[in-house]
Amino acid sequence: MSDGRTTSPTFADVNRDVLRTLDPPGNLYFAWMCVVALLLAGFFAAWAGQVWWGMGMAGKRVPQMWAMYITTFVFWIGIGHAGTLISAILYLFRARWRTSIYRAAEAMTIFAVMTAGLFPLIHAGRMWFAYFLLPYPNQRDLWPNFRSPLVWDVFAISTYLSISTVFFIVGLVPDIAALRDASRGWRRRIYAMLALGWEGADTQWRHYRRAYGLLASLATPLVLSVHSVVSWDFAMALVPGWHSTLFAPFFVDGAIFSGFAMVLILALPMRHFFRLHAYIQEKHLDAMGKLILVTGLVLTYFYLCEIFTSLYSGEHIEKASLFWKVTANYAWALWTMYFCNCVAPLVLFWRRARTSPVVLYIVSILVLIGMWFERFNIIVPSLGHDFYPYTWGIYYPSPTDTMIVIGSFSFFFLLFLGFIKVMPSLSIVEVKETIPPPVRDRAHGH
Amino acid sequence: MATETILGVFAHVDTTVRALEELRARGYHDLTVYTPLPVHEIEEVLERDRPVSRVRLFTLIGGLTGIASAFILTIWSSLVWGQVTGGKYLQLVPGGIIGSSLPPFFIIAFELMVLFGGLATVIGLIVLGRLPRFRQSPAFDPRFTNDRFGVAIHCAPERAGAVHELLRAAGAEEITAR
Numbered sequence: 034m035s036d037g038r039t040t041s042p043t044f045a046d047v048n049r050d051v052l053r054t055l056d057p058p059g060n061l062y063f064a065w066m067c068v069v070a071l072l073l074a075g076f077f078a079a080w081a082g083q084v085w086w087g088m089g090m091a092g093k094r095v096p097q098m099w100a101m102y103i104t105t106f107v108f109w110i111g112i113g114h115a116g117t118l119i120s121a122i123l124y125l126f127r128a129r130w131r132t133s134i135y136r137a138a139e140a141m142t143i144f145a146v147m148t149a150g151l152f153p154l155i156h157a158g159r160m161w162f163a164y165f166l167l168p169y170p171n172q173r174d175l176w177p178n179f180r181s182p183l184v185w186d187v188f189a190i191s192t193y194l195s196i197s198t199v200f201f202i203v204g205l206v207p208d209i210a211a212l213r214d215a216s217r218g219w220r221r222r223i224y225a226m227l228a229l230g231w232e233g234a235d236t237q238w239r240h241y242r243r244a245y246g247l248l249a250s251l252a253t254p255l256v257l258s259v260h261s262v263v264s265w266d267f268a269m270a271l272v273p274g275w276h277s278t279l280f281a282p283f284f285v286d287g288a289i290f291s292g293f294a295m296v297l298i299l300a301l302p303m304r305h306f307f308r309l310h311a312y313i314q315e316k317h318l319d320a321m322g323k324l325i326l327v328t329g330l331v332l333t334y335f336y337l338c339e340i341f342t343s344l345y346s347g348e349h350i351e352k353a354s355l356f357w358k359v360t361a362n363y364a365w366a367l368w369t370m371y372f373c374n375c376v377a378p379l380v381l382f383w384r385r386a387r388t389s390p391v392v393l394y395i396v397s398i399l400v401l402i403g404m405w406f407e408r409f410n411i412i413v414p415s416l417g418h419d420f421y422p423y424t425w426g427i428y429y430p431s432p433t434d435t436m437i438v439i440g441s442f443s444f445f446f447l448l449f450l451g452f453i454k455v456m457p458s459l460s461i462v463e464v465k466e467t468i469p470p471p472v473r474d475r476a477h478g479h
Numbered sequence: 480m481a482t483e484t485i486l487g488v489f490a491h492v493d494t495t496v497r498a499l500e501e502l503r504a505r506g507y508h509d510l511t512v513y514t515p516l517p518v519h520e521i522e523e524v525l526e527r528d529r530p531v532s533r534v535r536l537f538t539l540i541g542g543l544t545g546i547a548s549a550f551i552l553t554i555w556s557s558l559v560w561g562q563v564t565g566g567k568y569l570q571l572v573p574g575g576i577i578g579s580s581l582p583p584f585f586i587i588a589f590e591l592m593v594l595f596g597g598l599a600t601v602i603g604l605i606v607l608g609r610l611p612r613f614r615q616s617p618a619f620d621p622r623f624t625n626d627r628f629g630v631a632i633h634c635a636p637e638r639a640g641a642v643h644e645l646l647r648a649a650g651a652e653e654i655t656a657r
Contacts, residue, residue, distance in 0.1 A: 043626065044515060044625065044626035045625055045626040048624075048625045048626070168552060168556060174559050174560055175560060176556035176557070176559065176560045177556075178562065178564055179553040179556070179557065179580075179583060179584055179587055180564050180565060180567055180580055180583045181564070184587075185583070185586045185587065185590075188586070188587055188590040188591070189586075189590055191594075192590045192591070192593055192594040195594055195597070195598070196593060196594065196597040199597055199598065199601050200597075203601060203604065207516075207624070210624050211515070211624040211625065213624075214621035214622075214624045214625065215621075215625070229605075229610045229611035229612070230610060230611050230612025230613060230614075230615070231610070232513060232612070232615070232616055232619045232623065232624075233513050233514050233515055233516075233623050233624055234511050234512065234513055234616070234619075235511060235512040235513075235514070235521070235522075235525050236511065236608065236609075237608045237609075237610070238514065238517045238522070239522070239525075239526065239529070239532050240532045240534050240603070240604050240607045240608045241517070241604060241608060242517050242522075242532075243531070243532040243534045243535060244532075244534045244600050244601065244603060244604040247534060247535060247538045247596075247600050248597055248600055248601075251538070251542075251593050251596050251597050251600070252593075252597070254589075254593070255593050258589065258590070262586065461515075462515070462516045462517075463516075465515060465516045466516055466517075470491075470492040470518060471490060471491045471492060471626070472491055472492055472493045473490070473491040473493055473494050473650060474493055
């Protein structure tokens, strides 16, 4: 998949190649946009139907009150992990391969968390009361219960969205300045406004660098905390299959695993259609493949731990819950998950698989399917088979919630497809940092 | 005192660094360097006699404010609305506050520390970097966000000739007075 370029690009090449990605899009782009828009229309229609006729439209019946909405919510929050992991943790570790994918991954993070944010609203039914979650002064002195993991979740996710967005915008400013200086007319005026008058002066860079490092240091524990807090939504409850200290690291690892799969799903077509082979090279694919492999193996270990803990617990209910998951109504979902998350990534042990876009793409799709089913398997079978037989229940997806889940993907892709045509999806500044700076006298150089 | 701005445009990092070293040696300290990316070698010359950026002070104050406000919010609202959940409560009785529900509040404190710290860092960047700027600096050139480095020296008009000569000797590909 090399396009025959052997020499490393120059600074001017980087500007030119990144600006090229903002050229007016072709028919294929519009065709995709049409598909996405149609699905999104279906999404809003389904949501409107649910608001009008009630939550029963979404197949919600006791005890299956979480079902696909919370499954998909956790799925999207998980996807949102890779971006800030790449931009904060890998930045602090000076992993240079991150530079060519980090912008797309950060955009992905923000859009994924925005998509996830829809689900608590959809799931709440009367979403116009969503502000009840926020601590605001009111006449009855009612305050959120800060001992509830659901309130921690509100704080964790809104902080994560805010800090990721701030981090993303700070990273964009010098690049928007480059766009400003290369464009004309009304585009120039818009970019000039967004660039905040950035000029790349030493007095700006010195504060910028320090601020960026500090933001990365603040975002690093945040990345690990968000999915830990999401996992406590489950682990703090007594439901068999949920009540486990394993959940926080298990969720964080799974989130990174699925996040990298989504990064590949977005980066591989970008590399192909924008001809970015000089920037997203085989070594970048290789590094991402390795990360998927490692997190997949860790996840397999967690699955084994989960089974072992349950069997060794001596708790009859825990063992019954596990046995039911593995053998009964939702066994197909469990085995799909084991195949997609534990077996499929093993192909990445081969270097040729890690550098083949086709193999990586297929593995990434399987990983996303597997990780969606992981959340499904945590929520639906656990709630459907807890302590007393009279509280057991089976959940069947309805057309409404299926449409909303599918439509959430169109919401995400609409934002991402829009983004790559108005903003640099490759960081101009950071890519320049990885290529050797222009030097006139090699002998006197550094 | 009237000053003149001489701008040297460089295509290479090493020539830019050479010019900066020369300027420093001759005692020119009032200068602005434009680069398309942060360059370690250039920063190394410029930062030699400068204090560390004060952005970190903003972060610290923001983070501490976040922790404090989180504890104030959680403890105060628990006292105002004294519900008992999971056997945990906080209550105001004669002699002080009783109860045992502090640990979960650390999670809120952590989140607000990161939130306030991050936002304060950006405010620090905006304040210290003097952003946003609505008028372009006279010495700025659009090439400085692409592949050229600029050194702008603000000096007395009678020294302009010397600066001109210095930049040329260092390897500037273009020198203009702005």
